[in-house]
Amino acid sequence: VNRVVEDVTCLGCGCACDDIRVTIQDGRIVEAARACALGAAWFGDGSLPAEAAIDAQRASIDAAIASAAELVRRARRPLVYLAPGVTNEAAREAVALADAIGAALDSVTSATVMGSVLAAQERGRASATLGEGRHRADVVVWWGVDPAHRYPRYVERYLPASRTAIAVDIGERLAPPDADRRFLLPAEDEVATLAALRALVDAPGDGAAPPDRDPLAAAIWARARVLAPALTAARYVLLVADPEPAAGAQAAPDGHARMSALIALAQALNGPTRAALTLLRGGGNRSGIDAVLTSQTGYPAAVDFSRGAPRYRPFDGGALHLASRGEADRWRPSSGRFLRLSSVRMPRP
Amino acid sequence: MTLGQRCVAIDTGLAGVHDAGTVLRLDDVPLPARAVVSGPPAAAGVVKTMREAVVRGGQK
Numbered sequence: 001v002n003r004v005v006e007d008v009t010c011l012g013c014g015c016a017c018d019d020i021r022v023t024i025q026d027g028r029i030v031e032a033a034r035a036c037a038l039g040a041a042w043f044g045d046g047s048l049p050a051e052a053a054i055d056a057q058r059a060s061i062d063a064a065i066a067s068a069a070e071l072v073r074r075a076r077r078p079l080v081y082l083a084p085g086v087t088n089e090a091a092r093e094a095v096a097l098a099d100a101i102g103a104a105l106d107s108v109t110s111a112t113v114m115g116s117v118l119a120a121q122e123r124g125r126a127s128a129t130l131g132e133g134r135h136r137a138d139v140v141v142w143w144g145v146d147p148a149h150r151y152p153r154y155v156e157r158y159l160p161a162s163r164t165a166i167a168v169d170i171g172e173r174l175a176p177p178d179a180d181r182r183f184l185l186p187a188e189d190e191v192a193t194l195a196a197l198r199a200l201v202d203a204p205g206d207g208a209a210p211p212d213r214d215p216l217a218a219a220i221w222a223r224a225r226v227l228a229p230a231l232t233a234a235r236y237v238l239l240v241a242d243p244e245p246a247a248g249a250q251a252a253p254d255g256h257a258r259m260s261a262l263i264a265l266a267q268a269l270n271g272p273t274r275a276a277l278t279l280l281r282g283g284g285n286r287s288g289i290d291a292v293l294t295s296q297t298g299y300p301a302a303v304d305f306s307r308g309a310p311r312y313r314p315f316d317g318g319a320l321h322l323a324s325r326g327e328a329d330r331w332r333p334s335s336g337r338f339l340r341l342s343s344v345r346m347p348r349p
Numbered sequence: 350m351t352l353g354q355r356c357v358a359i360d361t362g363l364a365g366v367h368d369a370g371t372v373l374r375l376d377d378v379p380l381p382a383r384a385v386v387s388g389p390p391a392a393a394g395v396v397k398t399m400r401e402a403v404v405r406g407g408q409k
Contacts, residue, residue, distance in 0.1 A: 069403045
């Protein structure tokens with residue numbers, strides 16, 4: 001017998017499309033209508049192993065929980081690491097556990113988008129809901145991202161049908177091919193170009209003259225002088241960027257500088273016109289986990305309860321930092337699908 | 350004391366597939382996650398039970 005569930009939220013990427021029509025037959029998902037390829041992969045057929053194991057030997061859940069509790073209680077330097085595929089409610093429980101055992105607490109955020117998190121903490125953000133972008137934006141700027149790859153339904157669901165699209169290709173990070181205007185930036189010029197744009201948006205009249213006759217600087221300013229008027233002429237600019245690294249890749253070391261400059265431009269654009277910055281996020285409940293950790297501890301990731309009160313250690317307290325200083329082979333991040341409670345040995349900070 | 354290679358693994362459900370609750374879209378808008386099929390136990394319940402066991406054990 002088929003059962004149909006309407007308006008299911010998909011967590012295949014951060015877009016969280018909530019219009020999926022899931023058909024279930026004999027306890028298995030047989031169709032996820034309207035889902036993109038990422039969504040179809042997220043739902044799969046809905047089957048997952050439901051097992052518990054102690055030292056790779058199958059065990060009852062009660063025995064595994066008791067054994068895990070004993071392990072955690074005896075751990076010298078425990079780490080609670082949140083995979084993206086958990087609800088806010090589960091994240092809240094994980095924070096309570098970390099608090100109870102004096103653990104380090106972290107999520108994939110540290111190893112992926114910490115640069116943009118820190119930039120937003122320092123500068124604030126000029127952001128908007130996706131709905132506001134859809135209803136108000138008349139100019140969309142693809143800042144080195146083509147959503148077709150990792151956010152397939154973003155355009156269909158969250159952008160206005162009528163819009164001017166400006167594509168900015170940054171090194172190998174290409175924007176969509178079908179934009180109305182296109183700019184090419186060498187990756188090493190990104191931050192300087194954003195700074196020049198911000199200066200031109202702040203002071204359009206005198207044009208913030210180039211500081212010297214360096215041909216590289218002159219090229220950056222020349223490009224910015226063409227792009228800036230296209231932004232300030234808009235009624236509402238939506239800047240779209242993707243701070244998530246490529247799958248399996250480390251976060252780029254310049255992520256913080258790039259996101260900081262992008263936020264500054266979005267804020268500056270709110271002088272002459274309106275603008276918002278949308279930062280895309282990967283699959284699962286990443287934003288939710290950040291929000292729960294922030295509401296419960298004050299910090300979105302890389303939190304340390306080892307001294308009782310939560311401390312923020314974004315530069316040296318992420319799970320990868322802890323593992324690299326300890327015995328990294330004893331600990332591996334979970335696959336994102338299973339809660340894995342495993343022992344970790346790490347030196348005290 | 351060494352904990353050696355001890356490892357306990359407990360499969361838990363995936364948000365929005367087996368686990369119901371709240372999730373946030375990338376713009377921090379909350380959306381409901383529904384349990385559309387039954388599967389492994391909910392992560393929240395497993396972690397809560399474990400925390401209670403840790404706290405109980407510490408009081409002995």
